[in-house]
Amino acid sequence: MKFKGIIFDLDGVITDTAEYHYIAWKHLAKKLDIEIDREFNETLKGISRSESLEKILINGDKEKKYTEKEKEELADSKNDYYLTLLEKLTPNDVMENIVETLKYLKENNIKVALASASKNAPLILDKLELRDYFEVIVDPSSVKQGKPAPDIFLEGARLIGLNPNDCIGVEDSEAGVIAINDSNMLSIGIGSEENLNHADVVIPSTKILKGTIENLM
Structure with missing residues (x-):
């Protein structure tokens, strides 16, 4: 096979906890007398x-x-509130065709x-009952720079013992795709072509992710 490893983002790829993040940030922002909307949340x-x-x-x-x-x-305090929202998370919240x-x-x-x-x-992978599918979960605090720097994807490749060139990265955010590209992996962007046109491959949803990966292999 052409590629030996795949490194996934979580939010918006494996499950959509973006709404929970938005609710939690909006809750905190309101306490601080700051207005944020969905567009800003993006x-x-x-x-x-x-x-x-x-x-x-x-x-x-x-x-x-x-x-x-x-x-x-x-x-x-934002994270504490977010964690209370995560209590509602179940395997039914896994994105389409991800399993x-x-x-x-x-x-x-x-x-x-x-x-x-x-x-x-x-915690989220445990709630979704997907933990066993992942050999490695990169600890974000273990890398110097967050996305859009490539550090977290490079660390993922290192931990699974692969050259970044042998890996595919899957993301739904602009910052994430930049991180994948700068790590010299092939990038799959999930979302709109308008926002993710810098990805090597753009697909509208996870529904066709498996077929896309099969074709790349």
Whole structure:
């Protein structure tokens, strides 16, 4: 086979927890007297919790109002609220055709890793009952720079023992696709051509992900 490994993003690819993130960030922003909407929430996709908070504070012209320690506490409070929302997550929340895709990869001995900016990734995979499909879950705190830097994808390739050139990266965010491209992997972008036209391959949804991967193999 041409490719020996696949490295997935989590939110928007394996499951769609974007709505939970939006609710949790909006809940925090309201407490800070900052307005955010769904369009603004799109700019938070693929980046870390601390970077997301900074963007929200800048949006409300309050980035200098809080100390670094206070910012950490704010980010933690958002995560605590987000975790209460995750309690609702079940295997029914897996994106369409993802289980079939993961089964295909396992049957063909293709190594699979997860490269998510979320520190909650292990918990989410457990809730979705998908943990056994992933050989590696990259800890986002183990890399120097988050997306759009390629660090997390490079670390994923290293942990599954493969050259990045032998891997495919799957993402739904602009920052994530940039990270894949800069790691010298082939990039599959899931979403609109308009937002992800820098990906090597763009598909509208996970419905055709398995077939797309089979063709690339």
